[in-house]
Protein backbone atom coordinates (compact mmCIF):
# COMPACT_ATOMS: atom_id res chain seq x y z
CA UNK A 1 0.00 0.00 0.00
CA UNK A 2 1.31 3.42 -0.81
CA UNK A 3 2.00 5.66 2.14
CA UNK A 4 -0.41 8.31 0.84
CA UNK A 5 -3.47 6.07 0.85
CA UNK A 6 -6.45 6.88 3.04
CA UNK A 7 -8.25 4.17 4.99
CA UNK A 8 -11.43 4.54 2.91
CA UNK A 9 -9.43 3.79 -0.23
CA UNK A 10 -8.44 0.33 1.01
CA UNK A 11 -10.72 -2.54 0.03
CA UNK A 12 -10.14 -6.27 0.40
CA UNK A 13 -9.40 -8.32 -2.69
CA UNK A 14 -10.72 -11.87 -2.90
CA UNK A 15 -9.73 -14.88 -5.01
CA UNK A 16 -12.24 -17.39 -6.38
CA UNK A 17 -10.09 -20.50 -6.02
CA UNK A 18 -12.47 -22.63 -8.08
CA UNK A 19 -12.16 -20.25 -11.02
CA UNK A 20 -8.41 -19.55 -10.72
CA UNK A 21 -6.30 -21.37 -13.29
CA UNK A 22 -2.90 -20.35 -11.96
CA UNK A 23 -1.77 -17.91 -14.62
CA UNK A 24 0.04 -15.81 -12.03
CA UNK A 25 -0.73 -12.45 -13.62
CA UNK A 26 -2.12 -11.21 -10.31
CA UNK A 27 1.16 -11.78 -8.47
CA UNK A 28 3.02 -9.81 -11.12
CA UNK A 29 0.64 -6.86 -10.74
CA UNK A 30 0.39 -7.09 -6.93
CA UNK A 31 3.76 -8.39 -5.75
CA UNK A 32 3.34 -6.94 -2.25
CA UNK A 33 -0.07 -8.57 -1.78
CA UNK A 34 0.20 -11.91 -3.55
CA UNK A 35 2.77 -14.61 -4.03
CA UNK A 36 2.50 -17.89 -5.94
CA UNK A 37 2.70 -21.42 -4.58
CA UNK A 38 4.82 -24.14 -6.20
CA UNK A 39 2.05 -24.78 -8.76
CA UNK A 40 1.57 -21.14 -9.74
CA UNK A 41 -1.57 -20.53 -7.71
CA UNK A 42 -1.82 -17.33 -5.72
CA UNK A 43 -1.43 -17.05 -1.98
CA UNK A 44 -2.95 -13.89 -0.56
CA UNK A 45 -0.45 -12.21 1.76
CA UNK A 46 -2.38 -9.00 2.30
CA UNK A 47 -5.94 -8.50 1.01
CA UNK A 48 -5.82 -4.73 1.52
CA UNK A 49 -4.89 -3.78 -2.02
CA UNK A 50 -4.42 -0.40 -3.64
CA UNK A 51 -7.73 0.11 -5.52
CA UNK A 52 -6.15 1.08 -8.83
CA UNK A 53 -3.73 -1.85 -8.76
CA UNK A 54 -6.55 -4.18 -7.70
CA UNK A 55 -8.76 -3.00 -10.54
CA UNK A 56 -5.91 -3.68 -12.94
CA UNK A 57 -5.40 -7.19 -11.55
CA UNK A 58 -9.14 -7.94 -11.74
CA UNK A 59 -9.23 -6.73 -15.35
CA UNK A 60 -6.12 -8.67 -16.36
CA UNK A 61 -6.98 -11.99 -14.67
CA UNK A 62 -7.70 -14.37 -17.59
CA UNK A 63 -9.94 -16.57 -15.43
CA UNK A 64 -11.93 -13.67 -13.94
CA UNK A 65 -11.09 -15.13 -10.54
CA UNK A 66 -10.41 -11.87 -8.71
CA UNK A 67 -13.07 -9.64 -7.21
CA UNK A 68 -13.60 -7.06 -4.52
CA UNK A 69 -15.17 -8.33 -1.33
CA UNK A 70 -18.83 -7.36 -1.32
CA UNK A 71 -19.03 -6.83 -5.08
Ligand code: SF4
Nearest residue numbers: 020021023024026061
Ligand atom coordinates in the same frame (compact mmCIF):
# COMPACT_ATOMS: atom_id res chain seq x y z
S1 SF4 B 1 -4.33 -13.99 -12.49
FE1 SF4 B 1 -6.30 -14.94 -12.00
S2 SF4 B 1 -6.16 -17.02 -12.80
FE2 SF4 B 1 -4.09 -16.20 -12.67
S3 SF4 B 1 -3.30 -16.87 -10.68
FE3 SF4 B 1 -4.18 -14.83 -10.41
S4 SF4 B 1 -6.31 -15.20 -9.78
FE4 SF4 B 1 -5.56 -17.11 -10.66
